Amino acid sequence: MMDRKQKIIAGIVGMTVCPIMYFYLLEAYTHNGFTEVRPWSQFFNIILFELVAWILFFLFRSAKWALRTEGIVAMTAGLANAYVYSFRSLPLVPWDIYSVKTAMSVADNYDFMPSVRYVVVVLGFVAIISAVRFFDLRLEKLKWYAGLAAAVVICIILSGVTYVLQQEDFQNRHRMYNKLFTPVYMWQVNGFALTMVMELPYISVDKPDGYDxxxxxxxxxxxxxxxxxxxxxxxxxxxxxxxxxxxxxxxxxxxxxxxxxxxxxxxxxxxxxxxxxxxxxxxxxxxxxxxxxxxxxxxxxxxxxxxxxxxxxxxxxxxxxxxxxxxxxxxxxxxxxxxxxxxxxxxxxxxxxxxxxxxxxxxxxxxxxxxxxxxxxxxxxxxxxxxxxxxxxxxxxxxxxxxxxxxxxxxxxxxxxxxxxxxxxxxxxxxxxxxxxxxxxxxxxxxxxxxxxxxxxxxxxxxxxxxxxxxxxxxxxxxxxxxxxxxxxxxxEEDTKLxxxxxxxxxxxxxxxxxxxxxxxxxxxxxxxxxxxxxxxxxxxxxxxxxxxxxxxxxxxxxxxxxxxxxxxxxxxxxxxxxxxxxxx
Missing domain, CATH: 3.40.720.10 (Alkaline Phosphatase, subunit A)
Known part of the structure; x- marks a missing residue:
């Protein structure tokens, strides 16, 4: 049995390492995140995963359940993105939420037999999700409203990070690819989570310059x-x-x-x-x-x-x-x-x-x-x-x-x-x-x-x-x-037009x-x-x-x-x- 100090150390290690592994596993459904996602983009994806993990930690007041939840979401989102890409040659985008009903109506006409790669990645997720029981750090003495307050603070930090990541100047300085007309390449070099964040501002249409x-x-x-x-x-x-x-x-x-x-x-x-x-x-x-x-x-x-x-x-x-x-x-x-x-x-x-x-x-x-x-x-x-x-x-x-x-x-x-x-x-x-x-x-x-x-x-x-x-x-x-x-x-570019x-x-x-x-x-x-x-x-x-x-x-x-x-x-x-x-x- 671990004493309190060991649980704290194990919990912090788990809360740090598992989100990183989730990011690379999510990318592994379709490509190698180590070699294909740009360095700064890898870092920003990991920041996003880490912040979400800590939000969940303070909501559940348990490292084990925070990491399990994030792992299941990452595993499911990555698999969904992989299948969508295989079916339509395009990754998931934020607006696909509006297409769920249409997608379900034609889903039975597609072959969902998983590839060996998909199976291996899912098994990787399952292994980590199972292993998080060793990171059983709990905030038992923390009142639920205090945990909620802490989660809200981190949500505010996440919102600020998201806002910065959506700024064109920041994107250019850190070699984040932001050309929306090539969505596959954008996703491959930025990573799934970061690309989703970069695309969110475009879910609504602003008035054009000089519109009257x-x-x-x-x-x-x-x-x-x-x-x-x-x-x-x-x-x-x-x-x-x-x-x-x-x-x-x-x-x-x-x-x-x-x-x-x-x-x-x-x-x-x-x-x-x-x-x-x-x-x-x-x-x-x-x-x-x-x-x-x-x-x-x-x-x-x-x-x-x-x-x-x-x-x-x-x-x-x-x-x-x-x-x-x-x-x-x-x-x-x-x-x-x-x-x-x-x-x-x-x-x-x-x-x-x-x-x-x-x-x-x-x-x-x-x-x-x-x-x-x-x-x-x-x-x-x-x-x-x-x-x-x-x-x-x-x-x-x-x-x-x-x-x-x-x-x-x-x-x-x-x-x-x-x-x-x-x-x-x-x-x-x-x-x-x-x-x-x-x-x-x-x-x-x-x-x-x-x-x-x-x-x-x-x-x-x-x-x-x-x-x-x-x-x-x-x-x-x-x-x-x-x-x-x-x-x-x-x-x-010319062949893409064709x-x-x-x-x-x-x-x-x-x-x-x-x-x-x-x-x-x-x-x-x-x-x-x-x-x-x-x-x-x-x-x-x-x-x-x-x-x-x-x-x-x-x-x-x-x-x-x-x-x-x-x-x-x-x-x-x-x-x-x-x-x-x-x-x-």
């Missing part, structure tokens, strides 16, 4: 006048049906480098690039491997994720009231508007968000009758059937705007299914995930051909817009990169200008669709038309600027803030 609500309103009024003047010059107005399909994980991985397959995985889409009455190119999006709703948000609203916190999901954080978007605008022009998704309505809060964006009608998985499944998801072919059914049942002579988000190609791609046999093989790559992904894309390609073939024979003028929300995660892309001498862990590009096309069953290599970004695509359809642009989209001349591509990961843009990015930022947070208030 009245000035924003006046500027949009001027653009509304300009839009009406442009409309007076527009000829051959059609008011066509507009059918938009944002296809889950649809992309052409050939953009990452050359690879050979036993057969073309998207022959119809390739044939449409350059076809008559078709506009095609590459769409630059702000997400990769996940966060589908952000591409959806950019397309429907004209807003850009470039001005919002990295990792945030506007559907869950910012769309809390009616905002102007394509469906609300087209509803005002006499269109019937439909928001459709063959999965649960709660995904990304679409059942709440869609009405706020102006969709008159919504349809989710329970509304897809006689649905066909590929793996565990409703097929793209079933989406095509639902679109045709909706068109045939709409009011005659009244145009419709239909926005469909598919699910067929959702990850993961590693499991085997009786109803899906991959038939696309890549020479020199034995990846089952890559084969499954390309085989799913081939089925999407067939569904797209069926849809366009149907509307070729429809008398009503109809426009079909088709694009992917993002590329698949690194597990799928890695074999293609390796065939080209690259790796997802050390991509150049991971955020997906093909798109705009096709009409009537005459429109044919354009190829019309690369753009998701925030401009809605404007381009309205323009191609000959529809008067709303004021905000008219502004985007002018702004695009100076910044033809703008996303959370890429900015392409003309030599001397006439409109500053801050002007766009101000109008976006007005549209998203201040309009109508």
């Amino acid at each position: 609500k009245k000035a924003a309103e006046e500027q949009l009024m001027a653009y509304q006048k300009k839009a009406k003047e442009n409309d007076a010059q527009t000829k051959n107005k059609q008011d066509p049906n507009i059918i938009v399909i944002m296809d889950e994980a649809f992309s052409d991985l050939a953009i990452l480098g050359d690879f050979q397959t036993n057969k073309d995985y998207m022959p119809y889409f390739h044939s449409m690039q350059g076809a008559d009455n078709t506009i095609s190119g590459y769409l630059n999006v702000s997400v990769c491997g996940g966060n589908t709703a952000n591409t959806e948000f950019e397309f429907l609203t004209g807003n850009t994720m470039a001005f919002l916190p990295q990792g945030s999901v506007p559907y869950q954080q910012y769309v809390k009231h009616n905002i102007e978007a394509l469906p609300s605008y087209l509803t005002g022009l006499g269109y019937e508007t439909y928001g459709m998704h063959p999965y649960y309505a709660s995904g990304w809060d679409r059942d709440t968000v869609y009405p706020l964006l102006g969709f008159e009608h919504t349809a989710f998985i329970e509304d897809y009758t006689d649905r066909e499944y590929i793996r565990k998801y409703v097929s793209d072919r079933s989406c095509v059937e639902k679109i045709k059914e909706t068109f045939e049942q709409k009011k005659t002579g009244k145009p419709m705007f239909l926005f469909n988000v598919t699910m067929q190609n959702h990850g993961s791609y590693s499991d085997a299914y009786d109803n899906f046999i991959p038939d696309i093989a890549v020479e020199g790559a034995s990846s089952e995930s890559l084969s499954a992904y390309l085989s799913l894309i081939a089925k999407t390609d067939q569904a797209l051909e069926e849809l366009i073939t149907y509307f070729k024979n429809v008398n009503e003028p109809t426009m079909i817009v088709f694009f992917g929300d993002h590329q698949p995660n690194d597990v799928v892309a890695e074999p293609v990169l390796r065939l080209n001498g690259k790796s997802s862990r050390n991509l150049s 991971r955020y590009q997906v093909p798109y096309l705009i096709w009409a069953n009537y005459e429109i200008d044919t354009k190829t290599e019309e690369d753009t970004s998701a925030n401009y695509l809605g404007m381009k669709v309205l323009e191609a359809a000959g529809i008067t642009l709303p004021a905000y989209q008219e502004f985007l038309k002018d702004f695009e001349k100076g910044y033809p591509i703008l996303s959370a990961v890429r900015t392409e600027a003309a030599s001397s843009p006439e409109i500053s990015k801050n002007e766009y930022r101000q109008l976006q803030y007005y549209e998203l947070f201040d309009k109508g208030n």
Whole structure:
């Protein structure tokens, strides 16, 4: 038995050493914290772990229970982060708390079989958590309110440390990486806890420099006048049906480098690039491997994720009231508007968000009758059937705007299914995930051909817009990169941009200008669709038309600027803030 002095020494040693071990173990799920996390960042992570341990110590008045609690939290958070990174190629960020409901809805479609590394790290945590019984320092004579007071004091110290760690000058002086647009690298060199602390200030959106609500309103009024003047010059107005399909994980991985397959995985889409009455190119999006709703948000609203916190999901954080978007605008022009998704309505809060964006009608998985499944998801072919059914049942002579988000190609791609046999093989790559992904894309390609073939024979003028929300995660892309001498862990800036590009096309069953290599970004695509359809642009989209001349591509990961843009990015930022947070208030 230890005497009182020995218990105090053991307790202090445990309270000092265990938090350090917890930090390095948490990092060990995915990488080596000793070698990959920068020296100053290692120190600051340890400070955070130490302060939390002492807060818990004074709350519980027991070193054993303080260290057990911190160990369990660190073990769980690290494992959650490792799985999230493996599924979407991005680490956890503070805003993921808003995505828990969506994550749970798709969790059973992922493979949670732990790797050997995960098991070893968990066993390390368990060993330390079990050993803390030897650090049984207790403050038995300390009253609970005194312990609480001490914990509050340390919380204040922790808040001060957190504030300092969030200051840009301090970060730069201590080589803390603070570029939010490269979240994986930021997490790898800063460590999980420190990165979370550095990202917390971005959970809310501040007013842009020089923002004035009245000035924003006046500027949009001027653009509304300009839009009406442009409309007076527009000829051959059609008011066509507009059918938009944002296809889950649809992309052409050939953009990452050359690879050979036993057969073309998207022959119809390739044939449409350059076809008559078709506009095609590459769409630059702000997400990769996940966060589908952000591409959806950019397309429907004209807003850009470039001005919002990295990792945030506007559907869950910012769309809390009616905002102007394509469906609300087209509803005002006499269109019937439909928001459709063959999965649960709660995904990304679409059942709440869609009405706020102006969709008159919504349809989710329970509304897809006689649905066909590929793996565990409703097929793209079933989406095509639902679109045709909706068109045939709409009011005659009244145009419709239909926005469909598919699910067929959702990850993961590693499991085997009786109803899906991959038939696309890549020479020199034995990846089952890559084969499954390309085989799913081939089925999407067939569904797209069926849809366009149907509307070729429809008398009503109809426009079909088709694009992917993002590329698949690194597990799928890695074999293609390796065939080209690259790796997802050390991509150049230019190669990283390629991971955020997906093909798109705009096709009409009537005459429109044919354009190829019309690369753009998701925030401009809605404007381009309205323009191609000959529809008067709303004021905000008219502004985007002018702004695009100076910044033809703008996303959370890429900015392409003309030599001397006439409109500053801050002007766009101000109008976006007005549209998203201040309009109508």
